[in-house]
Amino acid sequence: PTQPPTNPTMTKGCPTVHIIWSVPPSDEAEVDAWVTEHEAFMQATHSFGVGDEPCMLKYYISKGPEKSNPMDPTSEPTGNFVYVISETYKTAEGIPGHMAAARPWKDGAMLGKLMELHGKFGVFMEVGGGVFTNIADDETVSVTTKGEPCIHVVQNVPKADEAVMDAYWKDHEAFMRTTHVKGGS
Numbered sequence: 001p002t003q004p005p006t007n008p009t010m011t012k013g014c015p016t017v018h019i020i021w022s023v024p025p026s027d028e029a030e031v032d033a034w035v036t037e038h039e040a041f042m043q044a045t046h047s048f049g050v051g052d053e054p055c056m057l058k059y060y061i062s063k064g065p066e067k068s069n070p071m072d073p074t075s076e077p078t079g080n081f082v083y084v085i086s087e088t089y090k091t092a093e094g095i096p097g098h099m100a101a102a103r104p105w106k107d108g109a110m111l112g113k114l115m116e117l118h119g120k121f122g123v124f125m126e127v128g129g130g131v132f133t134n135i136a137d138d139e140t141v142s143v144t145t146k147g148e149p150c151i152h153v154v155q156n157v158p159k160a161d162e163a164v165m166d167a168y169w170k171d172h173e174a175f176m177r178t179t180h181v182k183g184g185s
Contacts, residue, residue, distance in 0.1 A: 014057055014131045015095050019085040020154060021121035022066055028081055031121070034113050035061050035083070041110055045101040054097035058088040062150050083121075084152050088131060095128055124154050132166075133173035135180060 023031050038061070047055045066082045069075035089095055102111045118125060157165045 012131050012134065015089045015092055016126065016129045016131060017085065017087040017089075017095060017098070018124065018126045018129070018154070019083075019118065019122070020124040020152070021083040021117065022078075022123050023081045023083060023121045025079065025081070027121070031081075031083060031117060032063075034110070034117060035063075037106075037110055038085075038114075041102065041105050045105070046098070052097075053089070053091060053093040054101060055090040055094055056087065057090055058086065060150075061085045062152070082123075084150075086152075124156075133169050133176075135173075135176050 021031065042056070042059055045054070046059075047053075048059075049055070049057065062084045063081055065077040066080040067073065067075045068078055087098070089098070102108075105111070155165065
């Protein structure tokens with residue numbers, strides 16, 4: 001795919017989809033085949049950066065060994081692979097547009113396979129959340145290069161603790177903005 005224009009920005013509130021799977025090695029090839037199909041679908045049916053919905057501001061699927069202690073990169077692997085699907089859309093119409101494009105793709109086989117795989121390997125699914133913090137208010141649209149390292153933290157927070165977690169992530173955003181260099185800088 002071509003690199004998207006650098007003028008659109010990912011702002012707080014942009015709608016997101018995140019799916020996490022823990023996959024044993026015996027099923028790796030099946031999941032990798034689905035990932036390849038999903039990437040082809042995304043490239044054929046979505047715009048990137050500018051254009052009609054569904055319009056992606058960020059899209060990638062990461063894969064790596066699942067660690068027995070995810071906070072310790074030296075911990076022993078479990079033997080499974082962790083897949084994280086991450087999609088960020090330009091507007092609220094992006095997710096419904098994505099689903100409308102997915103239903104007829106290969107007569108619904110890709111969407112059906114997604115649900116089958118999630119039923120077998122699903123750890124987490126969020127459809128319709130939104131960007132809460134980011135490294136810069138003018139964070140530009142980007143295509144993640146295959147092989148780039150990434151970190152994902154997923155927390156299921158009770159409503160009673162929401163304000164505490166919101167404050168933590170706002171502090172983390174400030175930390176990231178002062179200690180990390182954003183892409184292209």
